[in-house]
Amino acid sequence: MKRIEAVIKPFRLEDVKDALADIGITGMTVSEVKGYGRQKGHSELYRGAEYVVDFLPKLKMEMIVDDDQVDQVIETVVAAARTGKIGDGKIFISDIEKIVRIRTGETDSEAI
Amino acid sequence: MKRIEAVIKPFRLEDVKDALADIGITGMTVSEVKGYGRQKGHSELYRGAEYVVDFLPKLKMEMIVDDDQVDQVIETVVAAARTGKIGDGKIFISDIEKIVRIRTGETDSEAI
Amino acid sequence: MKRIEAVIKPFRLEDVKDALADIGITGMTVSEVKGYGRQKGHSELYRGAEYVVDFLPKLKMEMIVDDDQVDQVIETVVAAARTGKIGDGKIFISDIEKIVRIRTGETDSEAI
Amino acid sequence: MAEADFSYIIDTFFTLFAMTLIIFMVPGFAMLEAGLVRTKNVTAVLTVNTMIYAVASMAFFLVGYDLAFGSWENSSMSMWAAFLFQMAFVGKTINIMSGGVSERVRLIPLTIFAVIMGALIYPTIVNISWGADMLDGTMFDINMYDLAGSTVIHSTGGWALLAAILIMGSRKGRYVNGKIRVIPASNIPLVVLGAFLLWIGWFGFNGGSVGSIASKENADAVALTIMNTNTAGLAGAIIAGILMFIRYRLLDITMILNGALGGLVAVTAGPDLYDIHTPILIGAIGGTLVVFAVPLFDRLRLDDPVGALSVHLVNGIWGTLAVGIFAANPAEGITFMGQLKGVLVVFGIVFPVSFIVLYLINKLIRFRAEDDAQLEGMDVNECGVEAYPEFKRAI
Amino acid sequence: MAEADFSYIIDTFFTLFAMTLIIFMVPGFAMLEAGLVRTKNVTAVLTVNTMIYAVASMAFFLVGYDLAFGSWENSSMSMWAAFLFQMAFVGKTINIMSGGVSERVRLIPLTIFAVIMGALIYPTIVNISWGADMLDGTMFDINMYDLAGSTVIHSTGGWALLAAILIMGSRKGRYVNGKIRVIPASNIPLVVLGAFLLWIGWFGFNGGSVGSIASKENADAVALTIMNTNTAGLAGAIIAGILMFIRYRLLDITMILNGALGGLVAVTAGPDLYDIHTPILIGAIGGTLVVFAVPLFDRLRLDDPVGALSVHLVNGIWGTLAVGIFAANPAEGITFMGQLKGVLVVFGIVFPVSFIVLYLINKLIRFRAEDDAQLEGMDVNECGVEAYPEFKRAI
Amino acid sequence: MAEADFSYIIDTFFTLFAMTLIIFMVPGFAMLEAGLVRTKNVTAVLTVNTMIYAVASMAFFLVGYDLAFGSWENSSMSMWAAFLFQMAFVGKTINIMSGGVSERVRLIPLTIFAVIMGALIYPTIVNISWGADMLDGTMFDINMYDLAGSTVIHSTGGWALLAAILIMGSRKGRYVNGKIRVIPASNIPLVVLGAFLLWIGWFGFNGGSVGSIASKENADAVALTIMNTNTAGLAGAIIAGILMFIRYRLLDITMILNGALGGLVAVTAGPDLYDIHTPILIGAIGGTLVVFAVPLFDRLRLDDPVGALSVHLVNGIWGTLAVGIFAANPAEGITFMGQLKGVLVVFGIVFPVSFIVLYLINKLIRFRAEDDAQLEGMDVNECGVEAYPEFKRAI
Numbered sequence A, B, C: 001m002k003r004i005e006a007v008i009k010p011f012r013l014e015d016v017k018d019a020l021a022d023i024g025i026t027g028m029t030v031s032e033v034k035g036y037g038r039q040k041g042h043s044e045l046y047r048g049a050e051y052v053v054d055f056l057p058k059l060k061m062e063m064i065v066d067d068d069q070v071d072q073v074i075e076t077v078v079a080a081a082r083t084g085k086i087g088d089g090k091i092f093i094s095d096i097e098k099i100v101r102i103r104t105g106e107t108d109s110e111a112i
Numbered sequence D, E, F: 001m002a003e004a005d006f007s008y009i010i011d012t013f014f015t016l017f018a019m020t021l022i023i024f025m026v027p028g029f030a031m032l033e034a035g036l037v038r039t040k041n042v043t044a045v046l047t048v049n050t051m052i053y054a055v056a057s058m059a060f061f062l063v064g065y066d067l068a069f070g071s072w073e074n075s076s077m078s079m080w081a082a083f084l085f086q087m088a089f090v091g092k093t094i095n096i097m098s099g100g101v102s103e104r105v106r107l108i109p110l111t112i113f114a115v116i117m118g119a120l121i122y123p124t125i126v127n128i129s130w131g132a133d134m135l136d137g138t139m140f141d142i143n144m145y146d147l148a149g150s151t152v153i154h155s156t157g158g159w160a161l162l163a164a165i166l167i168m169g170s171r172k173g174r175y176v177n178g179k180i181r182v183i184p185a186s187n188i189p190l191v192v193l194g195a196f197l198l199w200i201g202w203f204g205f206n207g208g209s210v211g212s213i214a215s216k217e218n219a220d221a222v223a224l225t226i227m228n229t230n231t232a233g234l235a236g237a238i239i240a241g242i243l244m245f246i247r248y249r250l251l252d253i254t255m256i257l258n259g260a261l262g263g264l265v266a267v268t269a270g271p272d273l274y275d276i277h278t279p280i281l282i283g284a285i286g287g288t289l290v291v292f293a294v295p296l297f298d299r300l301r302l303d304d305p306v307g308a309l310s311v312h313l314v315n316g317i318w319g320t321l322a323v324g325i326f327a328a329n330p331a332e333g334i335t336f337m338g339q340l341k342g343v344l345v346v347f348g349i350v351f352p353v354s355f356i357v358l359y360l361i362n363k364l365i366r367f368r369a370e371d372d373a374q375l376e377g378m379d380v381n382e383c384g385v386e387a388y389p390e391f392k393r394a395i
Ligand SMILES: Nc1ncnc2c1ncn2[C@@H]1O[C@H](COP(=O)(O)OP(=O)(O)O)[C@@H](O)[C@H]1O
Pocket: A007, A034, A035, A036, A037, A038, A039, A040, A056, A058, A085, A086, A087, A088, A089, A090, C026, C027, C028, C029, C030, C062, C063, C064, C065, C101, C102, C103, C112
């Protein structure tokens, strides 16, 4: 099983979620993060003093999926999250060794 | 070393933490997340318009442990987090290659 | 490619980020977490009743880097995040199989 | 002591008291709207509210007051108190309009409009209704009874808002593929705080509009006015709560408060004319109108994040007509047709004039923020100040 | 001008002023309680506060006022002002009770109770203490001196709360395995804002209760009342701060504010009777009582998230007795025993009646939310509106 | 009715009204400062504001009032009302100082200083300017016109703040390696709410300082005072907005509000003396001064998280001198030199005395929190209560 993490622009969340639900993804976990990257930040003010904010609000979505779903999920996320402008975010894939569903004790593919 | 991540219902946090402390887990990192899964969301209102909220509040706990502790931690989390109702959450296990304790520079098992 | 996660004291963020930028790290993702560890919590009050808060505010930084950068990043984070007092935090290294840049579709090293 | 002196002193004091309550509506509107919009637009909304108070009051001071009343003279109370009371009203009219175009409006063109509204448009309406009356003797002369401005303030703001929404369009992402996306309020305590500051401000708004407390009759009129004002607010809240509960089995506080405000707007035209029970009916109808108008405007794709059209425009009209229904008194010139004429004349002036002014400003500086700016939030793009910036404990 | 006219006008104005200050206690209680509960219950608490103001005031208007005073007639000020002043009190009594059962109480049965309290129970207490006095001539007739309601308002609310807690039980998860789990306040700025709005409201509450400002004596009495009110609040805050610091080396603001409110409740029975130094003692004892009562009620497993029992019930009793101690004046009928009798008679009526009414309503519609609903939060389950819903920047 | 009685009653009532508005400045300062500091210091700031109100008022009551005025006697209004009005001012002076040392000051030594300030330092300044005048006949006797305290309140607080900053130093992490780190406000709605509560409070502050409303002339003076006060605030806000927009193309609300407050401070010395247009100039200069003073103090490494030096000290001086410029009236003893002398004498007393007192307290208990405590936040270390503690939904 694989963990697919996607750091995306926050306002794409609904679209990405819907697109994933359409291809049969039934679970995901989302967190609020701040991203630092090529997308440059902006200046903000405080009582007339300027400062640069270079951590921008992003959302991180995490989906644990079976190996054979990985490519489809990546494609779906890319399609739904892309705006074409810098800062659209990244997808990271890593390995998951085991899954347990707390409620039933089921494991691995059954627990996804 | 393994990373054990548990997505749980927020109000179980204290119990899970205490149970883990009882079996000798000395470190964990927790974050607030929103979960999408089988547990269905609910309707909310705003000025008389209804909408569905399908991301529910969850907490994600992360424990890095030695390989031989994994099973015990899983059991402990399952026991302490389970309410038996849908949405109890999942546990994901993955591999960690290296650990460093910032304060001392100790690594791996010594740094847990 | 590797994922380097560092749980640090929040006020070290700026320094760690600057140090990482200096060694050429161009991307990172940060989230607010609460940490439980050896650093003991403190008592708080509410209407005259005391209780112990043992989850302390921390930040988790996540950098996906090429394998050959790992050691340098670790050193840099340790140097910039260390205060020498308990609770300075930990660094966890794990494997990342694949990266995709959403905007361009580039993958792996090119997508970092 | 001469009775005239007594009356002058007491009415100056009373008017300052009433004015102070109205000024509480400045933070009132600010908190209400700050609570209703998304966090990324909170500072912008607060800045708008602050700037409106500043520039519209100044414009009214330098230009509008003369236009409205012809002269500063006042023998019944201190002329400065009389001015302050009138000045306190101006911002409200513009707040009504600014609230309804939140989350997409840019601040500089809005500030320009606030100046024109405070210097010219609103004073013109005051002139023909409460003031020097330049239409006197023409066929457009109006005789409407409108104690504290169901039409003069609330509909005026509402018509300007309607024009503004037509020009600016809806918020990015609000109506997508024929669907309405609900954008919930971000901070309910602020909404409640704001609504109650408005409610309390209304006591000064309506009570002060009686104009004098310095005789037994006037003291009764003021007290009755405040009582009826409050009663209509209570009734509006209750009916909205009942309707929400019937429909959803839930008590939607945002609608309950809008219901209360609807009731308050509705009673504003004639709180001194009704017996103590009529406001229950007027407020309840007001609250009901809000409950039905909010989704209606949404179906018409008139995107109004705070419900200002429903609260202020619809109930401004209803409240003015209600005087003609429940307190018609042809002997004193209060008739349903007179009220209706007032509503129509004000519409006939405010809507087209606002539309043209907004249209022209829009040619110079676009009112509507770019889509990208809307996505990022007005705070960062217009103010440079985030409302809740903290990356917790990072510094 | 006839002196009677002068007095009528001034007292109408003054009463409207005092009433307005009391209405600031509506957002005051709302903010205080919204700050003290967990975020998942904030909207529910705000909705409760709003609905209570709406329905209890309406019930008092339609039924309760007649029951309390027998007639609306008033020759000393506008009858509408007199009504508004009394109406402003009603909600407070119920707020005291609703605050203490926060985070588990369901809204509809609570609203029903608010109607009954506003229409019948509270007016009955007013009747026998300040009003028409139906017990006059019976052995239960009370002669207690209670200027602004240490007993009539605060203890009444407190007894009703005690009954309510007995019926509803504690919050899920509050007392587990014999341990008390601390559930901290979620938003301290709201707590402080709310407490100060209450404090300011108290000036109207107590000052207005003098009933007239229209003579030199009365002007002095009003000013002294407000001064003594404030002094007791100051003393309550200071003593609570000192006790906290001695015990914990920390200044717990939630306790300091509860101490201040305790002092304010305690002085409420007789602020016009004391010299200017006595309120320091009364307020300091009031603050001390709060500091000790809060943990005591917890040990008794009476779960009161906002400390209302300690602030309002304990100090309502203390304040009423304090009049008998520090301002006994048998010539004018003020005695310790008279005060005590008043406390007991009010207890004897309010507690059982509230208990029975709550018990019966509870049979129809359970007051206490299910455990699962409590875990998820009252906001989602009762209102459908989260207080701070935003998944930051997701839309 | 005798005119004296009328006047006594009305002025008692009016003074109570003005005092109430000033007390709204207690939550006003509290909200403003709570919004301006980082979340980890919010409870501490709120606790400071609460304790200051409590202890400084009490100290003024028990000691300071006698020192300032010599006697409580008052024939023109209730002596209790006169006291309350003066008492309402005390806390403000200390708030000015406490706000500027936020985020590093410890609570106990600050509380001690508040006692000394409320009991001795501030009353001494009142004595020589508005009160018994112990310097009368000496070469230091001052004749400055300072209606509501541009110098007596605002500069006094400002000088004490300057001394305090010199003793306590800047916040940890504010100036690092020669660079200024910006530490933004954490909650803008609270800032706006606080600023408007202050603004409204100013109506009572300045209006009430006229001292009487009980004649036509006084009624006019009060109304003019409030009007001019408001106008200067409007002008300060507008100019700050314009300057921000010119420089950054952004409307920085924190600066706009500071501009408004600067204008309000500046007009405070003579709002009753100016015609209605002069305050536009005075307020605009006030707002401009704030815009330039804020970065200047930062360059001087005087770390003032809320901008109190710029708002209160700089404009306190400017406002006092402005009277000498725009309203000089040698016949009545108002001259530029007289104003300047007043400014200097007050500086000459308050700054060294505050410095010495602060220095001595600092020897006993250090004012400045340890670096580690500052990093963790004052809330946890001084109060034990976090402002927004919730680990969302964890309980
Ligand atoms: N190497 C990295 N490690 C972790 N997170 C990264 C990394 N690079 C980028 N990110 C995340 O992705 C977001 C977008 O990256 P950015 O470089 O701004 O634009 P783009 O996605 O268009 O290349 C960043 O804000 C950050 O959250």
